[in-house]
Amino acid sequence: MTGYIARRLLFVVLVLVAVSMLVFGITALLPANVAYLILGPFAPPEQVRALELKLGLTDPIWQQYARWAGGFLSGNLGESTLMNRPIGPLLMEAVGRSMMLTGASFVLIAVIGVGLGIAAALRHGRPLDHGISVGTYLGIAVPEFFWAIIVIIVFAAWLGWLPASGYEPLSAGFTVWAKHLIAPTMTLVFGHLAHVSRLTRSGMIEVLQSPYVIAARAKGLPERVVVMHHALRNALLPTITVLALDFGRLMGGIVVVETIFAYPGLGRLIVFSIQNRDLPTLQAAILVVAAVYALASLLADLLYARLNPKIRFGRNVG
């Protein structure tokens, strides 16, 4: 198991290094002069020249990368070209707010998704099962930004229960804070339920037909115990992997959702830095997202290995 973890960790580090090169490479190699992007197309050449020197754009690309990556490792993320503020604190603030959003969504996706999956499996082939699959199918088919629009139309414009956008810190009061979180969270949850509920359903259906469940039933155990204690543990194995991956997917979802709801998190920071050609901020933010994404899939693998005795003991022997 230790060797396995070490290998996977090494792989994550390698992937992150590669992603950092990718992020840096794409922004540096694309046929666009960064200085012109920042200053606009009509900037006087000497001004462009000065900015190029200031940003070190005249150095060879590997030197630029080394400087950037070195700064990253020592905790110096550079300065936002737009806001003239160090990127570190800026990013931390945004990540914190995004974590509230994704954390809440994640918990809800897990609880509701697994619940729906179990319910569908127990009513396999009945109307409830079909209803749940059609409902979750819609969740995938509908683009996130359209869900957001529907949530706004229904809950903000029509019912008037929730604010249409914005963010309030916890210090402004719990209710105010929570109210601003509900709409974006709902949007994220709708869009991600289907994977979890479908996998739970198929896992549960498979497990419920296995001999040991039949044995448990034959012993006369109450159905609740059979389902919750005996079947669920094994049925959830694939679901747990997908849940961890979903956490990574949520990192993609926040871009659109935060933009629509004007929620000042990581996703909005990324869009904002693109709109304002703030490349240092963009690079750092995307690297953070990639790190979370990679860690989520690492976690998925490790959890799977931990929970599945076949892999756990198989690795130990080898």
Added chain:
Amino acid sequence: MPVSIPKSGSVAMSVDQTTDAPVIEAPPRRSMSLQLKMGLVITGSIVLLGLLAPWISPHPWDTISMRTRFVPPNATYWFGTDEYGRDVLSRLLMGTRLSLTMGVSATLVSLAVGVPMGLAAGYFRGWIDEALMRLADVLMAVPPIMLGLLVLAVTPPALWKTALAVGFVYIPPIARLARSVTLTLANEEFIQAAKARAESNSYILFREILPNAWPPLIVEASLRVTYAILLGSALSFLGLGAQPPSSDWGLMISEARSFIDRAPWIALAPGFAMCLLVIGINLLGDGARERLDPRLKSRMGKR
């Protein structure tokens, strides 16, 4: 009549092939599943509407008319009008073309790069396989939308660039599928035979393996079109795709955001249109997948 030699090559089986029951029985002709039929109808009608858009649009899609701003849906303007008094239905119809073009062309880009990648990785194995697949891993280590944003961040937005970026983002899944199909095919006897004939690698890859790898790839590609449409419209929505006054659906929804409380129909029409298109293509792809290769379903169902 050419007698097909059974794969197992047993002699006993090829005896009496004309009189006895055939060894390899033709699969019974199945009627199209409801799923496939519905998918065909929905997708087909949307494609048709898109093709005919310039002729069937009831009003010009881009003519600004300040006197007809924010007209709710009625007999003249079925889906109402937008903030510039343009007919939403006509814009929607013209937008159909953009969404379809975006989805199809992006997927073609993924296929054009991903399929050769997967073929090479699965056929040559070894370091080529390692290198290509690790490259795919790296591309998959960034959420698709982020990768798209990254590519589009440093260049002025245009719809073709968005399509290119979306195609680039979805190379890895295509490459992986092409690789796994190639892996299974590479062990088949007809490939061994081609190798024994000393055919060139490119002949084996493109004349022997590729034609047999198409069915699962085509099905996967058709499903990928929906991902491409969704991602493309999300990028347009964020302002990194089609530019005004274009009537791209994502852009239409984005522009309609400010008027949601007074004119929700401007946003709802393209939103529902997109859902319908995505559902249609999904039904079509799933139906085709089951029909072409029932075995594939269990393998690919988990995502």
